[in-house]
Every structure is written in C-alpha cells, then in structure tokens.
Amino acid sequence: MAHGEPLALAKGVLLRVLERAYQSRADAALVCFAAGRAEVRLPPSRARLWNEDWIRPIGGGGGTPLALGVARADQLLARSARRRPAQQRWLWLLTDGRSSELPPRPAWADHVVIVDVERHAMPLGRCRRIAEAWGAAYRDAGDAGDVADLVS
Numbered sequence: 001m002a003h004g005e006p007l008a009l010a011k012g013v014l015l016r017v018l019e020r021a022y023q024s025r026a027d028a029a030l031v032c033f034a035a036g037r038a039e040v041r042l043p044p045s046r047a048r049l050w051n052e053d054w055i056r057p058i059g060g061g062g063g064t065p066l067a068l069g070v071a072r073a074d075q076l077l078a079r080s081a082r083r084r085p086a087q088q089r090w091l092w093l094l095t096d097g098r099s100s101e102l103p104p105r106p107a108w109a110d111h112v113v114i115v116d117v118e119r120h121a122m123p124l125g126r127c128r129r130i131a132e133a134w135g136a137a138y139r140d141a142g143d144a145g146d147v148a149d150l151v152s
Contacts, residue, residue, distance in 0.1 A: 115139050
C-alpha cells in the first residue's frame, strides 16, 4: 500500500473495526503486510482498545505481498477454528489492491470484508475483483459509516 492518504484511511478503518470488536468482546488479530513481508502485529486475543499512538507506526509501501498476508491470516484463522470451532471468524482485508496477485479465498474465514482504500487518479479496481472472486463483501473505505456497520 502506498504511503499517504490510503494508509491513513486504512488506519482509521482499522481503529473503528478494533473498537467495535472491543465493544462486542470479540477476539481480534492483526496481520500487516508490506515491503515483501507479512507480520503478526497483534496475536489472536480478546480485542483491546487501541489508539492512534499504537496505530501510527504501522507502515506501508514497498510492494503489496497480498498472497503472503492472506496466507498468514488464514493460518491464524485455522488455529482459531481448531480452538473454537463454533466461533464465527471474520477476515477484514484493508488494502489498495495494488498487487498483481489474486490469492485464493482464505479457507478458514466464515465472513470476508474487502475494504478498498485505493485513492489513485487511475484506480485499478482490483479490490472489487478480489471481493467478487471470493464472494466477499466489498466496501469503499470512504463510506466510513457503512464499513463500521458491518462489524458485529
């Protein structure tokens, strides 16, 4: 994900998603992927309140390793499924979609929401294509209320 507005938009959505997870006492995890890496920033646990100071260091740029990030998230979802099989598992993918990869839909996610933060002059529309291929919900990050309403 490129630096600037898309990253700031993604961070704003992330704060809303984590806040809703906290309010509903849900578990949450966070996998960040950029510059050829995917790392677990928040291991699976009961959601906590986060603030901008915690979110600020999250960076972007350097190429979007979408397949790597999705695969890492699916590993966490698989572990969750083994521990709590009846629990519903959500995957929120916040991305500008600027990757040439189209990874398979994460097998362990019961619900997937693709949040599109692409804000380029010539949008590629890849987030919508990923959502269609995966049978996932698609939301534009600019529709903040719409995105926040999806969090259960």
